[in-house]
Amino acid sequence: MKDASTAFLDLVFLTAGISIGLFNFTYFMEFLTLFGKDTALPKHMVLISNVISLVLIGLGAIGASFHLGHKLRAWKAIKRFHTSWLSREAVFSGAYGFTLLIFALLRFFDHTGFWYHFFGIITFILWWLSAFSTAMIYASNRFVLEWNTSISVLYYLNMYLMFGSSAFLALTYFYRKEFVGTYIFLTFLFLALGLAFRLAFNI
């Protein structure tokens, strides 16, 4: 039976994973419009996606604090950025939430020009860094051999893409039905990759 802190860790991965995975596909579609592709998303879809991502990353931060002994000191986790992957995760995920909020506000006020894409790209990079840092907390522990492998990083990134594509699939059903087939394929692709990692490497 899982103890409370393990259950909270699951909650953190689920919330943060859906949040950043959902933003990944939302902005990816917007990004493709820069190259003349017809992938622009309706304003409501972008805003609903961003609100879900913001709420979930906020819930993830709250959930993460439950396994800390001193929750009010959590801000101190930014102090050892140069050595600690946990510190890097805290910095990158916090920055991700902040730039995501700006991105959503720009979309809300219909500023879809340079700054919209500037903050979209920054947020996109930050989510990758955040997810990579989370994975490295485990992958860098050289005394737990099951974790101490680059596969751990790939597994985490794939998990986030799996969550994100699933959530984005639900939104496309309501707003861009023509992409449902694509995202059903992507969701099952990432799911299959996750299962393959699980079976092949027992992680």
Added chain:
Amino acid sequence: MPQYALVIDLNTCAGCHACATNCKEWNTQASFGPLSDFDPYGRNPKGVWYNRIMTYEMGEFPDTQVFHLPKSCLHCQDAPCVPVCPTGASYKREQDGIVLVNYNDCIGCKLCSWACPYGCRKFDEADKVMKKCTLCIDRIYDEFLPPEHRKPACVLTCPAKARFFGDIEDPNSEAYKMIKERNGFVLFPDMGTNPANHYLPRTETKVHVDEHLLEAENPLFLEVVRRHYKGG
């Protein structure tokens, strides 16, 4: 750079737990205390102990041997618990190599306990911070204590004199000499943590026993004598 450490003689340690008990007593009342205890006399006692003694049995019955391995923080020279700490609460002192935790900065994330391959960090459920052996830093620099008492509590209390303390980088120290003269070793040397605490290996004692002593009536005595019997 000085590196204070414990040197523990496994040949002499009798597993009496006096070091662990005195460690608990000193650190509960001194600068780094108290150390929490939950249900200490109940069915499921829990609490913070800096020092533990693990007892192992080796060999096949009836030729078995028991040995004891006292283990506390090894104050690794490349301590893996230090860089993973997100707040810098875990740190290694330059002046003496002692690894400490700043309780005011510790957020209780427990990542350091994941990183320690020796399992030497203990989360205090009462104070909500990570705790560990301090090498009795509040004793060894205390100028109000007589010089011979400026040692860790576990070293002072060991009735078998199996524990030694000193700078393992100083050729004049007792700890340094013990390691060199008696082939001191460290736990898991291949892990790259470079532990400061050393252990002196067990050696098998062979003594000459006269034949008539083997005719003792006490079967337990006979067993002990047979085990160490080298021949008449």
